[in-house]
Amino acid sequence: MRAVTDTDLTTETDHRAGFVGLGGRPNVGKSTLLNRLVGAKLAAVTAKPQTTRHRIVGIVSRPDAQIVFVDTPGIHTARAPLNTRMVAVARQALGDTDLRVLVLDASRGVTSEDRIIAREPSLAHGSVVAVTKTDLVDQNVLLHVCAEAAALVPDADVIPVSGRTGDNISRLVEVIVKALPAGPPMYPGDQLSEQSERFVASEIIREKVMEQTREEIPYATAVVVEAFQEHPDRKLLVIHASILVERASQKGIVIGDRGQRIRDIGKAARLDLETMFGCRIFLELHVKLARDWSKDPRVLRELGL
Ligand SMILES: Nc1nc2c(ncn2[C@@H]2O[C@H](COP(=O)(O)OP(=O)(O)OP(=O)(O)O)[C@@H](O)[C@H]2O)c(=O)[nH]1
Ligand SMILES: [Mg+2]
Incomplete structure (x- = not known):
């Protein structure tokens, strides 16, 4: 005391x-x-x-x-x-x-x-x-x-x-x-958010998917970060993420002609991730069929919804 x-x-x-x-x-x-x-x-x-x-x-x-x-x-x-x-x-x-x-x-x-x-x-x-x-x-x-x-x-x-x-x-x-009510701070003064780095990364990738797709695709996709590995001294972050789609036909749309769209999504996401985390990023994206994920309570729970 x-x-x-x-x-x-x-x-x-x-x-x-x-x-x-x-x-x-x-x-x-x-x-x-x-x-x-x-x-x-x-x-x-x-x-x-x-x-x-x-x-x-x-x-x-x-x-x-x-x-x-x-x-x-x-x-x-x-x-x-x-x-x-x-x-x-x-x-x-x-x-x-x-x-x-x-x-x-x-x-x-x-x-x-x-x-x-x-x-x-x-x-x-x-x-x-x-x-x-x-x-x-x-x-x-x-x-x-x-x-x-x-x-x-x-x-x-x-x-x-x-x-x-x-x-x-x-x-x-x-x-x-x-x-605001009177009261002491609830978080340390240098804390900016509550979200985990994995979540922040998944949102950056999802933003690019939504920006670079049209019609129903932005709403039929979700992003799951499967691996988030920080290299010692944090000069490089290795991120593996899956872009979930609801139907097989949507897979090809997200991948694009000869993989062009997924490359564009990956490039835009990587640039933002590098700014966000202040280091080099190795980003691997994978499009995964999770049939009707947006109606599946289990998947929604996994996505934090
Ligand atoms: N010109 C201009 N555009 C803005 C401004 N604020 C937001 N926008 C644009 O409006 C659109 C929607 O912005 P968001 O911040 O995503 O809106 P939101 O309310 O969070 O949308 P939801 O997450 O879908 O509910 C984007 O294209 C933004 O760039 C602003 O102050 N000026
Ligand atoms: Mg919003």
Whole structure:
């Protein structure tokens, strides 16, 4: 035991900490916002809706506050088992936060889906609305969307931001910090996320698969890291990953003509993995038929869903 000093008392009463959920419809820019807020690429981002499938944590630590951001899958009307699980993950993750940020897309305005989602129990009592993608609209449109957002969630702080350019992000952070409960940090100050390196690697690869395929393929694929071997002194990481497909016909599409597509996916993923892990990467990708994996509770569980 040790004597309580003035410094301890100041720290305990002034420090704020909490979990802050980022929720909203698919494709509004939640993951881009998470990556920008944390200053690291933790979540996969693609132009296609329903990119995020898991709860993704990103931690911001400062002397006066620790904000644990929780990125979530987009909430949508889900019928298929994978989608149902994604929406359940989003609701559960948002429900377990201290503060929720409803994310809206300035370039789309407030849509009927946004109106339904704003009333979700998991997002209700959200006192902050982030209207993102402000770089895509002019000032008049932005004012209009912010007014609609304010009417949608009365008493909320409506903050226009751009996840892409970083515009007004510091204002969003200040508003969030003010709304957090007092409390000590929950994670070590240098911890950025909760996800394992294997998971981060699988998401980087999945992002490239989703970006480089079309129609049903982005939704019929998943990535499993089979091996993740760090060489001594960490100059090289050897990663073996399987890209799961649901049907035999999808295998050839992912592999591409004479293997071109899988090579492109591998190259793009390797470059991002090297940046992420700060070392050379040897990446081996393998396309594996896991028939109807997205409907199989066992596989979904293995994928953490
Ligand atoms: N111009 C612009 N584009 C953005 C911004 N934020 C996100 N985007 C783009 O919008 C698309 C969707 O972004 P995500 O961050 O993946 O959106 P999300 O809400 O996480 O989507 P889901 O994971 O599918 O729910 C991508 O093409 C992003 O590059 C922004 O501030 N400005
Ligand atoms: Mg996302």
